[in-house]
Amino acid sequence: MNVDSFREMYIAELQELRSVEAQLIDALPKMAEFASHAELKQAIRTHLEETRSQQTRLDAILHRHGAEPREHVDQAMQAMLKEAEKWAGMVQDQDLRDAGLIASAQRVEHYEIAVYGSLATWAKLLGQENDLQALLSSLDEEKQADELLTGLAKRMINPDAAAT
Numbered sequence: 001m002n003v004d005s006f007r008e009m010y011i012a013e014l015q016e017l018r019s020v021e022a023q024l025i026d027a028l029p030k031m032a033e034f035a036s037h038a039e040l041k042q043a044i045r046t047h048l049e050e051t052r053s054q055q056t057r058l059d060a061i062l063h064r065h066g067a068e069p070r071e072h073v074d075q076a077m078q079a080m081l082k083e084a085e086k087w088a089g090m091v092q093d094q095d096l097r098d099a100g101l102i103a104s105a106q107r108v109e110h111y112e113i114a115v116y117g118s119l120a121t122w123a124k125l126l127g128q129e130n131d132l133q134a135l136l137s138s139l140d141e142e143k144q145a146d147e148l149l150t151g152l153a154k155r156m157i158n159p160d161a162a163a164t
């Protein structure tokens, strides 16, 4: 696909983000299984539900624009998830692994926050008010998920890992 206009670039980036969410829907159940702290398991499962609705929001946006949802595979996300799995497999201690899982999950969240932020700005410039509201809802969920992980890490998971 050639990208020759701002609108086409916007659609292509939406398709990339749709692939990010789809990959995360596959990865989060595995991450929840790897997690040992009940709070972390729960946070990952809650975010899985949010991720499903974020994917649905993106599908609705793409549908409004008459675009195919499965056009692109986001390779940055693929690489990040591969690294996360590799790390989780290398670490046997449960507390250390949970701290590592949070570090991996926060990489992903920050990446998503960056992409949602750009897309929300572009939606606004393109006058796509419905898209903008949906993108901002997802952006807000990503930020909250990130903050929740920071809280868990600081309050219990990093201290537990540091005591190992």
Ligand SMILES: [Fe+2]
Residues within 6 Å of the ligand: 021, 024, 050, 051, 054, 112, 142
């Ligand atoms: Fe997401």
